Amino acid sequence: MMDVARLAGVSHQTVSRVLNEHPNVSEPTRLKVRAAIAELGYRPNRTARALVTGTSKVIGVVAPNTALYGPASMLTAFEQAAQDSGFAVNVGSVRSLNERSIADAVERHLDQRVAGLVVIAPVASAGPALARLPEDIPLVTIDGDPERASTLVTVDQVAGARAATEHLLAAGHSTVWHISGPADWFDAAGRVRGWQEALQDAGAEQPPLLTGDWSAESGYRNGKLLARLDEVTAIFTANDHIALGLLRALSEHGRRVPEEISIVGFDDVPQAAYYSPPLTTVRPDFDAVATASVELLLAQIESGAPDLTARRTIAPTLVSRDSVAPPPSR
Amino acid sequence: MMDVARLAGVSHQTVSRVLNEHPNVSEPTRLKVRAAIAELGYRPNRTARALVTGTSKVIGVVAPNTALYGPASMLTAFEQAAQDSGFAVNVGSVRSLNERSIADAVERHLDQRVAGLVVIAPVASAGPALARLPEDIPLVTIDGDPERASTLVTVDQVAGARAATEHLLAAGHSTVWHISGPADWFDAAGRVRGWQEALQDAGAEQPPLLTGDWSAESGYRNGKLLARLDEVTAIFTANDHIALGLLRALSEHGRRVPEEISIVGFDDVPQAAYYSPPLTTVRPDFDAVATASVELLLAQIESGAPDLTARRTIAPTLVSRDSVAPPPSR
DNA sequence: CGACATGGTGGGACCGCTCCCGCGACGGCG
DNA sequence: CGCCGTCGCGGGAGCGGTCCCACCATGTCG
Known part of the structure; x- marks a missing residue:
């Protein structure tokens, strides 16, 4: 920086001013400095700046270390959005979302003097850790606890599930x-x-809830059971992978989709259109979640104070394919 | 840090020594300092350290911004491995792997004074940028050009494809x-x-090559064509998603798998076991790739010099399921 | 016409840490 | 017994920026 100052015939201070686009620099000197910077190929040291300002153009992300389609898509979308706003992204992935590992990850980020924090915390066990986070750092929670989290961006799961259920109804x-x-x-x-709300609103009977774990395997396991129940004509699965396992189980039992049983999934993984049959599903807009998160976070960073009230809910859309048909007439 | 020093009754220098585990500190003072650190809840400022040392405990990763199963799995596996070695990970994802965006991403990382760089560069267009990278920074390329890249970690694609082809043969x-x-x-x-090598070695005739783009859609498109060719009895697809699209196309044409046509995929996505039929495929070990990369990178960081010769090739394994059977006898 | 705001610039101090050097105490050796 | 090497520790400089303040030349106004 001193070299640049010397070459331009100004003080280091003026160079700094040019770099930060301070108004009080005359046009001629600004140009001289710019020229010197270009000639020397000078690049400011972000570390030094971070030291003195106490903050940096880096956003820390705490995310579960999983290749699940939802979280992974969210993460890449967020990275891109952050970069587009001139921020680097520091990922602290966590094997399990318990209080300790989240707290650790957050501290690692704080040590690096990140400007803000994003926590992708889709599970309840993350709650306590989030409650105990430092108050004074910009924070956005993605997919967090709707009851608790302060600044929250989330896909409208309820609306998506309603849409799926109502579509079948x-x-x-x-x-x-x-x-x-x-x-x-x-x-x-x-x-x-x-799902429950849609059923209730329609005055439909509510069948027992079957529990899976996002995996195709869990869809298959539950499918084995459902395939034997004659009264089952419509199934909504929590995600597309479960639907895939379910399809497999049904086909093994000779139950035809959609002629005998209709299915709707959730996520719209890129492969869903090539399941047998192509899967009707609900598509969350991960890009919208990502941009909203960045927007909210940047607002906090600029204002300097965490905003405890801002929320953003992204409505998903139903993608209709071939896995839904009227129930068989008996 | 000064506060800690005061409380422990030593100089800031001694505190620094304790922090960095310098040998020349007596046990009593070490304990005093430790106690003071604990009492004050002091956490060293990594930014300041980075400024003076000119490096940091951060690894920069340049990766294509895609949710494709391979790259995404690689990335999360790498993040975990790096963290386990005490390094933070800065992800600079790139929309497209052309020379400019890679160079930009690298410069952003360099500005942050990362200790080392990992480039996940599976496409040829990344080549020129990689060749023009600064020489003096530790660098590992994952899935890069086998002909060019210096330190390279990669899945043994050739061996995997051989295994798949030979299995069908x-x-x-x-x-x-x-x-x-x-x-x-x-x-x-x-x-x-x-695939070609295996065919040659077996003295088998080499059918024309069909080109896809990793997507199920491309598998479907090619499948429409293959389904009409009676002589086709065995197909090896470049990944599982292509296989899924292919399966769909074949089933639409009434061709049965594996009775009429056998299929082997690549990647072993978690859903492959629930395709219809469950897919025989080749599983690359992403964790092994990740750990090898971190290992190689750390070796460079410690030695201070890029190692231009180190290479690591991870052999994939064949996972046998139900999509392969003997050809139909005619 | 003098006082005072205003714009452009420079000179330090300082952010929190590491590195270099210097100093005293101690012990082994000739 | 004196010399020198080693150990434990402290003082100060400096990494590369930003921020506060002071300075000087203008222009403006009562």
């Missing part, structure tokens, strides 16, 4: 079964609720 | 068709080569 089915995700995931809980 | 098929990934991906190229 509208096709003529008297009721809809549901294979859920793991009970401690908010996503799963929201989808269960949307 | 061993089942009695006279030859094996292949739907490849995009031509500019090294992964795809390696799989094509393994």
Whole structure:
């Protein structure tokens, strides 16, 4: 920086001003400095800046270390959105979302003087750790506890599940079964609720809830059971992978989809259109979640204070394919 | 740090020594300092350290911004491995792997004074940028150009493809068709080569190569064509998603798998066991790739010099399920 | 016409840490 | 017994920036 100052014939201070686009620099000197910077190929040291300002253009992300389609898509979408706003992303992935590991990850980020924090915390066990976070750092929770988290961005699970259930009901089915995700995931809980509400509103009987764990295996396992129940004509699964396992189980039992049984999934994984049959499903808009998160976080960073009230809920859309049909007439 | 020093009754320098585990500190003072640190809840400022040492405990990762199963799994596995070695991970994802965006991402990382760089660069277009990288920074390329990259960790695509092809040949098929990934991906190229080599070694005739793009859609498209060709009895696809699309196309045409046509995929996505039929596929060990990368990178960081010769190739394993059977006798 | 605001610039101090050097105490050796 | 090497520790400089303050030249106003 001193070199640049010397070459431009100004003080280091003026160079700093040019770098930070301070108004009080005359045009001629600004140009001289710019020229010197270009000639020397000078790049400011972000570390030094971070030291003196006490903050940096880095966002820390705490995310579960999983390749599950939802979280993974969320993460890449967020990375991109953050970068587009000029922020680097520091990922602290956590093997399990318990209080300790989250707290550890947060502390690691704080040591690095991140400007803000994003926690992708879809499970209830993350709650206590989040409650105990430092108050004075910008924080956005993605997919967190709707009851608790302060600044929260989330997919509207309830609305998505409602849409799925109502779609099946509208096709003529008297009721809809549901294979859920793991009970401690908010996503799963929201989808269960949307399903229940839709059933209630339609005055349909509510079948027992079957529990899965997002995996195709759990869909298969539950499918083995459902396949033997003649009265089952419509099933809504908590995600597409469960639906895949379910499809497999049904086909093994000779039950045809959608002629005998209709199915709706959730997530719209890129492969869903090539299941047999192509799967009708609910598509959450991960990009919208990501941009909303960045937006909210940046607002906090600029204002300097965490905003405890801001919320953003992204409505998913139903993607209709071939796995839904009217129930068989008997 | 000064506060700690005061409380412990030593100089800031001694505190620094304790922190860095310098040998020349007596046990009593070490304990005093430790106690003071604990009492004050002091956490060293990594930014300040980075400024003076010129490096940090952060690894920069340049990765394509995709949710594709391979790259995404690689990334999360790497994050975990790096963290286990005490390094934070800065992800600079790139929309497209062209020279400019890679160079930009690298510069962003360099500005942050990362200790080392990992580039996940599975496509040929990344080549020029990699060649122009600064020489003096520890660098590991994952899935890069086998011909060029210096320190390279990669899945042995050729061996995996060989195994898949040989498995089909061993089942009695006279030859094996292949739907490849995009031509500019090294992964795809390696799989094509393994397939060709296996065919040659077995003295089997080599059918024309069909090109896909990793997507189920491309598998479906090619499948529409293959389904009409009576002589096709065995197909090896470049990944599982292509296989899924292929399965769908074949079933639409009434061709049965594995009775009429056998299929082997690549990647072993978690859902592969629930395709119809469960898919025989090749499983790359992403964790092994990740640990090897971290190992190689750390070795460079410690030695201070890039190692231009180190390479690591991870052998994949064949996972046998139900999509392979002997060819139909005519 | 003098006082005072205003814009452009420079000179330090300082952020929190590590590194270099220097100093006293102690012990082994000739 | 004196010399020197080693150990344990402290003082100060400096990493590369930003921030506060002081300075000087203008322009503006009563």
